[in-house]
Amino acid sequence: MVDDDLHAVARGGLLHRRLLLKASALGIGGSLLTPARASEYWQNEAGAAQSEYGQPSSFAHLKREQTRGHPFGPEAGSSSSPLQNMNGTITPNSLHFERHHSGIPAIDPTIHTLTLYGDVKQVLQFSYEDLLAYPMESHHYFLECSGNSFRNTFAKPLDLTAGSLNGLVSGAEWTGVPLHYLLDEAGVKKEARWIVAEGADAAGLTRSIPLSLALDKVLVALYQNGEPLRPAQGYPMRLFVPGCEGNISVKWLQSLKVQKTPAYSREETSKYTDLLKDGTAEMFSLEMEVKSVITSPSGKMQLNRQGVYEISGLAWSGAGAIRSVEVSADGGTTWAEAVLQSDAKPLALTRFRIPWRWSGQTSTLQSRAIDEKGNVQPTRKVAIDRYSPAGFYHYNGIQSWQVSTDGVVKNVYV
Amino acid sequence: MSMFNRLKSATQSFSLYRQRKSNTGLSLYNEGFIPTFCPFSRRVKSLFFQTVFVTSISISTAVADENLGPALKPNLGQPAPDYIGSVVSPDGSGLPAGKGTVVAGKAIYDAQCAACHGPDGKLAANPLAGGLGSLSSAKPLKTVGSYWPYATTLYDYIARAMPYNQPKSLSANDVYAVTAYILKLNGIVHKETTLDSSSIVNIKMPNRGGFFELQE
Numbered sequence: 316m317v318d319d320d321l322h323a324v325a326r327g328g329l330l331h332r333r334l335l336l337k338a339s340a341l342g343i344g345g346s347l348l349t350p351a352r353a354s355e356y357w358q359n360e361a362g363a364a365q366s367e368y369g370q371p372s373s374f375a376h377l378k379r380e381q382t383r384g385h386p387f388g389p390e391a392g393s394s395s396s397p398l399q400n401m402n403g404t405i406t407p408n409s410l411h412f413e414r415h416h417s418g419i420p421a422i423d424p425t426i427h428t429l430t431l432y433g434d435v436k437q438v439l440q441f442s443y444e445d446l447l448a449y450p451m452e453s454h455h456y457f458l459e460c461s462g463n464s465f466r467n468t469f470a471k472p473l474d475l476t477a478g479s480l481n482g483l484v485s486g487a488e489w490t491g492v493p494l495h496y497l498l499d500e501a502g503v504k505k506e507a508r509w510i511v512a513e514g515a516d517a518a519g520l521t522r523s524i525p526l527s528l529a530l531d532k533v534l535v536a537l538y539q540n541g542e543p544l545r546p547a548q549g550y551p552m553r554l555f556v557p558g559c560e561g562n563i564s565v566k567w568l569q570s571l572k573v574q575k576t577p578a579y580s581r582e583e584t585s586k587y588t589d590l591l592k593d594g595t596a597e598m599f600s601l602e603m604e605v606k607s608v609i610t611s612p613s614g615k616m617q618l619n620r621q622g623v624y625e626i627s628g629l630a631w632s633g634a635g636a637i638r639s640v641e642v643s644a645d646g647g648t649t650w651a652e653a654v655l656q657s658d659a660k661p662l663a664l665t666r667f668r669i670p671w672r673w674s675g676q677t678s679t680l681q682s683r684a685i686d687e688k689g690n691v692q693p694t695r696k697v698a699i700d701r702y703s704p705a706g707f708y709h710y711n712g713i714q715s716w717q718v719s720t721d722g723v724v725k726n727v728y729v
Numbered sequence: 730m731s732m733f734n735r736l737k738s739a740t741q742s743f744s745l746y747r748q749r750k751s752n753t754g755l756s757l758y759n760e761g762f763i764p765t766f767c768p769f770s771r772r773v774k775s776l777f778f779q780t781v782f783v784t785s786i787s788i789s790t791a792v793a794d795e796n797l798g799p800a801l802k803p804n805l806g807q808p809a810p811d812y813i814g815s816v817v818s819p820d821g822s823g824l825p826a827g828k829g830t831v832v833a834g835k836a837i838y839d840a841q842c843a844a845c846h847g848p849d850g851k852l853a854a855n856p857l858a859g860g861l862g863s864l865s866s867a868k869p870l871k872t873v874g875s876y877w878p879y880a881t882t883l884y885d886y887i888a889r890a891m892p893y894n895q896p897k898s899l900s901a902n903d904v905y906a907v908t909a910y911i912l913k914l915n916g917i918v919h920k921e922t923t924l925d926s927s928s929i930v931n932i933k934m935p936n937r938g939g940f941f942e943l944q945e
Contacts, residue, residue, distance in 0.1 A: 441805065441807075518889075519890050572816045594864035598942045601944075
């Protein structure tokens with residue numbers, strides 16, 4: 316029996332993170348679901364045969380919540396990663412979030428090309444096969460839609476899962492050709508300041524990116540988590556701009572125009588701009604802000620027993636690495652520092668964990684991320700006050716989950 | 730952060746960046762890329778100057794040492810001097826020849842656009858017109874007339890993505906015409922207007938000054 320009073324680090328049952336090292340002493344299971352106390356089981360006949368392409372267990376029911384687009388264009392929608400059903404920091408390709416502006420094109424890589432043109436010394440065209448021959452880099456990065464968590468800007472909290480509310484973010488290992496190799500080959504003219512990336516989808520999605528940014532960490536990504544990109548992620552190739560709002564990582568990338576100014580495309584003027592209360596708007600707000608969300612326990616879950624749980628979640632920041640994550644079990648009155656995964660990387664999803672004893676009390680669980688630049692995730696009120704009442708992009712307010720006395724977990728505003 | 734510190738950190742970052750590029754054998758600066766250019770916002774500056782650039786020094790050195798990437802560049806790009814892209818910008822670059830009138834635009838709009846946008850461009854699901862003066866209210870209405878800063882964007886977007894069910898099906902003349910008609914629905918041009926590649930550049934949109942660019 317552990318004496319919680321000796322290990323409490325904040326009110327509401329939060330326990331010292333060193334107890335994670337003594338998990339067995341606390342009887343911490345990894346899952347909220349109490350496993351069936353199964354009798355010993357052996358399969359007494361040969362199992363299924365191997366397969367060409369693996370599938371998840373038929374007992375694991377993971378699915379993405381979908382938001383359909385316009386009634387006339389349901390394929391211009393999105394799907395969210397089921398954050399509440401996953402652990403670690405890598406999102407399987409089948410569960411990575413999607414957002415399409417006019418559906419998913421089926422592109423034959425043998426006819427697709429990438430053209431660099433505009434203010435370059437020589438207009439150059441690359442085939443998919445060409446790009447496969449270039450030196451590549453692999454990095455773990457998060458990708459987040461600038462509209463992620465927009466439902467939490469609504470006036471009343473919606474009783475939804477962590478994934479439905481916050482799942483327009485995913486983490487993957489992205490592999491591709493550093494864009495500066497290709498720009499250097501074409502020869503960027505000295506007056507150039509921007510590149511304009513254009514997709515081959517029906518929307519022809521187009522975004523302008525500062526050249527300085529394009530020359531740094533940007534990839535022409537060809538692989539995601541080790542396999543060629545899925546069509547929904549831009550097959551055969553996409554731009555990948557780490558740390559920045561998802562839509563500038565243009566999928567189905569087919570041209571890059573180098574020029575002196577932005578194109579001021581429809582997406583970067585009428586859509587992905589941030590209206591302020593005074594009626595002016597921020598344009599090219601590319602970086603995604605510091606943010607975190609507790610994925611377990613989280614919305615729509617049910618705690619079936621009192622006792623010790625592991626609070627676990629994800630944190631990320633477009634400004635770099637996560638420095639720390641603090642967790643509160645009393646609605647933000649007292650906080651305790653969670654454990655971060657030991658191999659956390661900049662611009663990547665970072666897993667945090669902290670032990671918590673639930674004794675049947677009403678609890679409001681929150682997490683607050685701080686990045687290496689000292690940016691602190693704001694409260695919902697502060698996050699919302701930054702923008703016009705109609706604004707919903709770049710929302711990074713603290714997510715609150717309330718656990719009721721009967722163990723029901725739901726989204727609340729504090 | 731003070732302006733002095735911002736400039737200072739940007740300068741430091743650029744000098745490191747320059748060193749990094751020369752280490753990896755890239756020639757952008759030799760070709761005149763001036764490292765005093767500082768296009769970044771407060772936000773992006775904090776990302777790419779103060780954080781990533783600094784932390785990338787050790788990373789990029791390690792990459793250069795371990796993987797000789799740039800030295801192995803196969804240079805497979807094929808010259809494509811005749812390539813005509815579709816990106817249209819406010820200075821008029823990318824605009825094709827052609828012209829269209831408000832009157833011609835109305836006929837195309839009624840047949841191909843009105844179903845989703847309403848006969849007057851005010852269908853609530855996809856509004857194109859109205860909302861002037863609403864941006865600072867509790868219920869801002871962002872339309873071409875109330876929000877969009879450049880008329881060239883309208884040309885670019887219609888040409889690449891509209892009509893939604895049949896993108897890239899309109900001729901250049903048709904796109905100029907529909908653009909003219911939507912501007913007319915917003916009271917920005919009069920009904921006798923003919924739009925072409927030079928007149929569209931000169932249209933002053935009502936909300937041109939309404940944006941604060943975070944890239945300087």
